[in-house]
Amino acid sequence: MEAHALYELLEKYRQGKCSPEELEQLERWYASLGKDRPDSLLEEGSEAAQVLTSRKLQELHASLGRERRVVPFRKRVLRWAAVVSGLILLAGGARYYFKPASRQGELVKEYRIPAAHSRHITLPDGSLVILHAGSRLEYPLAFNNNIRDVTLVGEAYFDIRPDTAKPFVIHSGSLRTTVLGTAFNIRAYEGSPEITVSVTRGKVKVETEQEGKLLAVLTPDQQVVYNNMGATAVRQPVTADSAIQWVRKDMVFENLSFAAVAQSISNRYHVNVRFEDEGLATCPIRASFNGTEPLETVLSVVCGIRNASYTIEDENDILITGKGCLP
Known part of the structure; x- marks a missing residue:
């Protein structure tokens, strides 16, 4: 798989937008990691070869192999996608590169x-x-x-x-x-x-x-x-x-719907937020933050306002549970 295409797939996966066909494509790519990848990546004289030896890549593959036996695919991607995509995207420099x-x-x-x-x-x-x-x-x-x-x-x-x-x-x-x-x-x-x-x-x-x-x-x-x-x-x-006035932008909510607040949280903290009860998504929220709070603090406050609760799943997926608003 070409580096650019792989990077796009990994980004889509992080955002929860992969189709079933694309998920299969990621599975096939993962299964191919141990097959001659070091030689194809580390061309003689390349900058990558000066830093990532075949031994290091083999150690990485061995580590990934151990994870593969015990970790579900969804969580596995979140743990190793950034590392492996960094190795494959050396030439492209989209997210990882070697700085001189x-x-x-x-x-x-x-x-x-x-x-x-x-x-x-x-x-x-x-x-x-x-x-x-x-x-x-x-x-x-x-x-x-x-x-x-x-x-x-x-x-x-x-x-x-x-x-x-x-x-x-x-x-x-x-x-x-x-x-x-x-x-x-x-x-x-x-x-x-x-x-x-x-x-x-x-x-x-x-x-x-x-x-x-x-x-x-x-x-x-x-x-x-x-x-x-x-x-x-x-x-x-x-x-x-x-x-630091710019830090507060999009973190002051004046009677916005819970769905709009969730979208701002998703953008700011790079997480996916969904509601168990869509009726809860329409409830109004009034809250103000200074913009420097950790994710858990913000979630606790906005959920507390609507007597809801949250669960962090797979590191970047947030499920909010609770009843919808009264008529």
Whole structure:
């Protein structure tokens, strides 16, 4: 199966949109993993060959084989699809690729948001990132080095888990932002004349990427605006609410139907939400969130409003149960 076609199938599966024929196609692809795949992937001299040895691929196949004997297909795809699609999509670079320079030889995950929705992402260390629609975040599959570094193109809100032994570094265009544990916002779009770093909690250090010139050490309600053309930086006060106002978008519900609220939750957290009783989907919901809450918190609140309950199935499928609204 071609890499692009496989990627599309995996995405459709994650969204619960696969037809029975496409599910059979995924089953056939999975069954073929152990058949000469290392030789066809690792062509001599390719960049992939420098990083993924045949031994590593064989270990992966052995691991997948063990899962296949004990895990139902639906749950199995959710667990290994991202890893295996990363191996197959090396050339395409759709979601996984090998980044040169400081991360050469390290498998990096890339999130690019195609729809007009922000997305919650939990990093390997448990830190939270809310990625703005259309933005891109690159980060390793595991923070194995003594620095937790990621690359941002666009805008994102970070809430970093403290780890004094492993500083957290964000590379964003011309700037490098270093933190130990804090919450802040970075706006660094491609082609934009300015990069803005705003702190809502904790402390961050902002430097230029190439020269390492210190621009500012920011504390809560402070930001620095860096001009790419003039290589100048202005430090100024900012309120936390104004710095991350975009994070609240689509998380303030004023008498919206439960179905509309569920759609916003689905878009934000990349999950599938369905109702056991469709009558419940028409019930109105009034609730407001700051946009940084975890999925379980949001579900608990909106379900509590309608005296409903929720169950998380297969990691990204949510079933909401309860009675419909009274006439």
